Amino acid sequence: MLADHAKAMQRVCFGAEPSKADLELLGSRERWLVYRDLVRTRLSNVIGVALARTKSAIGDEAFSRAIDEWLATGSPRTRYLRYVPSELAEFAIPIWQRTEAPWVADLAGYEIAAWEVRHAPRNPTPSAEFAFDSKPVLAAGVKVLRLAYPVQNEPTPNTGYAPDPTILCLYRDKNHRTIPRKLNPLAADLLEAWRAADQTVAESVQQVAAAHHAQITPVFIEKLSTLIADSIQRGILLGGHSPPS
Amino acid sequence: MTRDVAGIGLGLRYDLATELLERRPKSVAWLEIHPENYIDRGGRYQEMLELAREDWPVVTHGLSTCLGSVEPFDASYLKELGGFLKDLEVPWHSEHLCLGGADDRFFHDLLPLPFTEEAAQIASQRLTEVRDAIGVPLALENASYYAPQGPDGLAEADFVVEVLEKADAKLLLDVNNVYVNGRNFGFDPKAYMDRIPMERVVQIHVAGHFVRDDGLRIDTHGEPVPDDVYELLDYTLRKTGPVPVLLERDNNVPPLDELLSEVDDLWKIYRNATGADVAR
Numbered sequence: 001m002l003a004d005h006a007k008a009m010q011r012v013c014f015g016a017e018p019s020k021a022d023l024e025l026l027g028s029r030e031r032w033l034v035y036r037d038l039v040r041t042r043l044s045n046v047i048g049v050a051l052a053r054t055k056s057a058i059g060d061e062a063f064s065r066a067i068d069e070w071l072a073t074g075s076p077r078t079r080y081l082r083y084v085p086s087e088l089a090e091f092a093i094p095i096w097q098r099t100e101a102p103w104v105a106d107l108a109g110y111e112i113a114a115w116e117v118r119h120a121p122r123n124p125t126p127s128a129e130f131a132f133d134s135k136p137v138l139a140a141g142v143k144v145l146r147l148a149y150p151v152q153n154e155p156t157p158n159t160g161y162a163p164d165p166t167i168l169c170l171y172r173d174k175n176h177r178t179i180p181r182k183l184n185p186l187a188a189d190l191l192e193a194w195r196a197a198d199q200t201v202a203e204s205v206q207q208v209a210a211a212h213h214a215q216i217t218p219v220f221i222e223k224l225s226t227l228i229a230d231s232i233q234r235g236i237l238l239g240g241h242s243p244p245s
Numbered sequence: 246m247t248r249d250v251a252g253i254g255l256g257l258r259y260d261l262a263t264e265l266l267e268r269r270p271k272s273v274a275w276l277e278i279h280p281e282n283y284i285d286r287g288g289r290y291q292e293m294l295e296l297a298r299e300d301w302p303v304v305t306h307g308l309s310t311c312l313g314s315v316e317p318f319d320a321s322y323l324k325e326l327g328g329f330l331k332d333l334e335v336p337w338h339s340e341h342l343c344l345g346g347a348d349d350r351f352f353h354d355l356l357p358l359p360f361t362e363e364a365a366q367i368a369s370q371r372l373t374e375v376r377d378a379i380g381v382p383l384a385l386e387n388a389s390y391y392a393p394q395g396p397d398g399l400a401e402a403d404f405v406v407e408v409l410e411k412a413d414a415k416l417l418l419d420v421n422n423v424y425v426n427g428r429n430f431g432f433d434p435k436a437y438m439d440r441i442p443m444e445r446v447v448q449i450h451v452a453g454h455f456v457r458d459d460g461l462r463i464d465t466h467g468e469p470v471p472d473d474v475y476e477l478l479d480y481t482l483r484k485t486g487p488v489p490v491l492l493e494r495d496n497n498v499p500p501l502d503e504l505l506s507e508v509d510d511l512w513k514i515y516r517n518a519t520g521a522d523v524a525r
């Protein structure tokens with residue numbers, strides 16, 4: 001039965017150790033081991049590109065072990081090769097949190113976020129200019145990342161990172177690269193509110209300012225204007241949705 | 246309006262896109278893309294496709310909807326694919342005659358189907374299912390494989406023909422795959438071509454492959470096209486007539502000039518074998 005063949009192929013390619021019974025069912029042990037190698041190499045390669053710094057931080061052996069353990073749970077659920085590293089990261093980061101230096105999970109989280117931003121969908125098209133009384137439109141894939149270690153600073157120090165809580169906005173620039181921009185806690189909350197896009201800019205500013213016990217003074221408004229202008233200039237903030245009339 | 250896909254085309258790949266899109270060589274008549282690399286994706290891929298479409302007609306070649314799937318396909322993906330193909334105005338779309346996954350998991354590689362009646366039945370059903378869903382003519386592509394799947398290598402040709410006839414389908418005939426399988430399983434690639442109903446062929450693939458130390462040929466799309474494959478292409482084109490030919494190069498991508506010299510060689514064979522005078 002084809003269904004049995006398909007499942008045997010899955011176990012032979014992804015299982016920790018291909019079983020004799022599966023190899024016999026499929027025939028040609030040596031050639032099916034070729035397939036096992038081809039399949040695993042392709043997936044490992046794309047994961048190694050997405051998480052290159054994590055791989056060199058923890059070493060090839062620990063990195064491969066995480067991939068092997070993840071593959072043994074089945075195989076990718078996504079049809080898109082570009083999302084394969086995210087599936088591995090979802091599985092491996094909790095393991096690395098327990099087994100590796102405390103900053104490694106942050107590094108892997110940062111790398112995978114940067115990868116996802118770079119490969120994010122097309123940007124939405126705003127229906128209006130940015131305005132305080134309309135809901136904001138952000139570029140696709142913009143992420144706010146709260147890190148305990150400043151892992152965006154390259155190269156990775158030989159001694160690892162010392163704790164230094166950092167908030168980053170990751171966005172895709174005009175050359176399609178992911179850029180990290182440092183944010184203060186209030187700006188980060190604002191950006192997250194804008195990404196949710198369920199309030200007008202004015203509403204989100206009032207709510208976030210209140211949550212931070214910040215008065216909306218001329219100085220606050222000046223800083224807010226700078227944040228907005230910078231976000232527009234970087235292509236993080238694209239415009240607004242015209243309110244329904 | 247659908248633009249004509251004729252003559253020699255090239256696969257649009259990230260590694261060669263910058264040079265290709267800057268120089269826009271006239272000898273490349275059309276481009277092929279993998280839709281999975283572009284669907285729901287912005288950034289450089291979106292830009293590449295937009296720039297490419299300014300000058301070239303585009304054909305799509307799927308990676309993830311392998312026709313041997315035991316389970317029916319994800320209807321929402323097929324809908325998305327159909328919309329994408331409609332926007333691109335492709336004249337046809339192709340998918341591989343192989344196994345690409347099991348239980349909603351993906352191998353991200355092309356695994357072989359056994360040459361059985363059951364597999365032919367399933368593949369023809371899947372083909373019809375995809376064709377109906379995407380609303381665009383669908384061709385199946387013969388795959389390369391490394392582990393024996395039938396009584397002999399030529400049984401693959403009969404298997405391909407059976408699926409084609411059951412589903413009344415078009416064929417994307419990969420000449421390099423036939424050659425690689427012929428060498429790996431000891432049959433005459435020309436005898437394979439003689440069994441193929443050439444009126445079903447809408448597109449041809451050529452590529453290079455890697456020869457391992459033990460002699461096993463692996464379809465890497467990472468080497469120049471070898472002379473034997475050119476010769477088999479010539480033999481095939483004399484039977485099909487002027488069917489568009491795509492040069493596949495996915496790995497180990499050389500400077501564009503090296504690929505363009507292969508494209509020139511392909512034009513010579515194409516014109517010689519078919520007598521066609523197609524220009525971009």
Ligand SMILES: [Fe+2]
Binds near residue numbers: 386419450493
């Ligand atoms: Fe092909």
